[in-house]
Amino acid sequence: MSDSSLRHRKGEITLTVRGPDRQPLADQVVTVAQDRHAFAFGNIGFDFVDLVGGPAEETTSVESFGGDSRLDLDRLGELWLDVFNTATLPFYWGRYEPRRGAPDTERLTATARWLAERGVTVKGHPLVWHTVQPSWLLGLELDEVERLLRARVRDLAGGFAGLIDTWDAINEAVIMPVFANGDNAITPLARARGRIHLVRLAFEEARAANPAATLVLNDFDLSSAYECLIEGVLEAGVRIDAIGLQTHMHQGYRGEEYMRQMLDRFARYGLPLHLTETTLVSGHLMPPEIEDLNDYQIPHWPSTPEGEARQAEEVERHYRSLLAHPAVQSINYWGLTDRGAWLGAPAGLVRTDGSPKPAYDTLKALVKGEWWLSPTELRTGADGTVTVAGFLGDYTVAVGDRATRFTIDAPDTTATVDLS
């Protein structure tokens, strides 16, 4: 199903450009520029929570990563916004509400707003999961856990509606009832009531609280198990908006052929595919025998020149191959800088000292170069029309200091725009 020409990512629009007097501007030089990709080029925005929202009031002992306090907000924001248009913010229950009844709403709201003001689509991760759990949930009755979980899903999906309209509704449901790498209150609930019960809970509560939300089923298990879960969920009548596919490749890039076959398997369900968690390291690879990536704990995992060269090459191959598959709607990279990266891995696109790695430049050269229309002068015809071809997304057309926006959202369309 792949098409490396990326023609399915592109469109062409014939604009009739008119002046403030609604008359076509014949034979005029206009400047056309792309403002935004329709495709979601995402990254986590965890670092911004402290930088925008200030330090957390509650301290917590649960797993925490993504908190680069070395770069200031301006520099981090510049690096981030130069490439990405979609940010995932952390709503892990144990970090968001380490003390029962005292959720971290204000800092997350401020961060989401800061990103939204800069044109970034904000996504929340995850509403339901069994890891990074608050300790106060342990020991409660199953009914009480389910009641609290439902309330959390409603409160988040409803409370952030309009600011955050995309959520990983449930994370890693395949392993949820048999997860054995840490006590938590969600695994026993999933074991007693079943995976589909938990999936339905997540989607139905979130949907009721924010009917406009895009709700994602997300998993790292890309085997037949996930297919079986998806088939069961769909058969049960639960509406899911996208299939989330994690690809933390700390153990090595899996290659285009693996990805194509994997995407084909999940594209069968006719749903958009979101590559929700993408990692390619710029250091040595994690040994293949590690099953739960969390079990690999080393004091120092350096980024190396050879690793950085390999990472840059793999990032390019990976993004090209993913965009070539029409079912893919978003790619979310898992971290901008190496500081505070998950597992201490050199997974970032920026080094700990704040300098971009080759992978950063490579990705930027695709997203804002090869796949992007930089300001370009075109000349309208005698009828005031000009044809613009480019990647699907938002554009501006300007003559002098008069400008207006338009969108390329289909292979071949026409529109009339009035400069004002």
Add this chain to the structure above:
Amino acid sequence: MSDSSLRHRKGEITLTVRGPDRQPLADQVVTVAQDRHAFAFGNIGFDFVDLVGGPAEETTSVESFGGDSRLDLDRLGELWLDVFNTATLPFYWGRYEPRRGAPDTERLTATARWLAERGVTVKGHPLVWHTVQPSWLLGLELDEVERLLRARVRDLAGGFAGLIDTWDAINEAVIMPVFANGDNAITPLARARGRIHLVRLAFEEARAANPAATLVLNDFDLSSAYECLIEGVLEAGVRIDAIGLQTHMHQGYRGEEYMRQMLDRFARYGLPLHLTETTLVSGHLMPPEIEDLNDYQIPHWPSTPEGEARQAEEVERHYRSLLAHPAVQSINYWGLTDRGAWLGAPAGLVRTDGSPKPAYDTLKALVKGEWWLSPTELRTGADGTVTVAGFLGDYTVAVGDRATRFTIDAPDTTATVDLS
């Protein structure tokens, strides 16, 4: 959940034994003996098809195994019936109906009847599968394949009702839509319409044709994938009567702890567990890197003295541990003799020359020894009662040449029996 005392397998009954005059037989010596286990100790009965039903009329090039023509029917029957009470007969589509419209009904009916007349419960395997397929099915339209598949399921389940009331309704649905080890017409159907569609098709057609049937969902994939499939199937409202768990251990016995954990995972659904396909070899082990067991093809796979000793020990450990788990309702061993065994493996309990291996004697010593009540003399009390303790199953009580049957089907019951 395991209990090695096997108390859940046993019961006690207090019988009031009466004579033909309906008076209690006080202070009398009675002989009590077990006739049958309630637990299904099964084996495949493929060898019997040729021996009872005669040679096949149609020749076929599809995979075939289980056809020991070296032992005669008396000897094979004796070895088989001394240990087992439940037989699985082969209904692989490609072998059962190698020529379209000419099913092998007569031979299978004769074989099933021969077994049933000897007190054996007969099971059919499998109604729906993607392997051992007839070549005439290839190239037909999906709708036609589905129509023919539905007709086959109905014809078999309905046509054999009363003689065969247990079926593997569908085999290996987890891999069915992504199976890549041989062209067949069922994989494309499963890919296009989904696993749950095929499972529902199998169960609903079979149920409609034989409402009394015990219908089994059977798989070799014992991972989370199978759990997810089961949850989806149950959520979809398909009624399944037992969960079938294959354990072909050509690559080595997996041990009690693996089995206990695996059984616990599948016991969560509250359904009986059938260990449908059990293999432990008495020769060298298949290398662990083989993924599809069918890919291991060697000219000669001998049974060895060391292998036979190991097999005997493992058969004992395996059966003890499976019976200890209350959810397990049947164990079906996959072959009696090594002749014609699947993959040419020394998987049988009897050598190619017809002599029993140690594993045969070990298993018989459990099933018809330690777990069995051989004829035993007991004395009734003054009120004509006698208490019999034993494994759940059917028994006979006799005084002289007067006898009658009774059943132990609960931990502690009473009954009155009249000798006649």
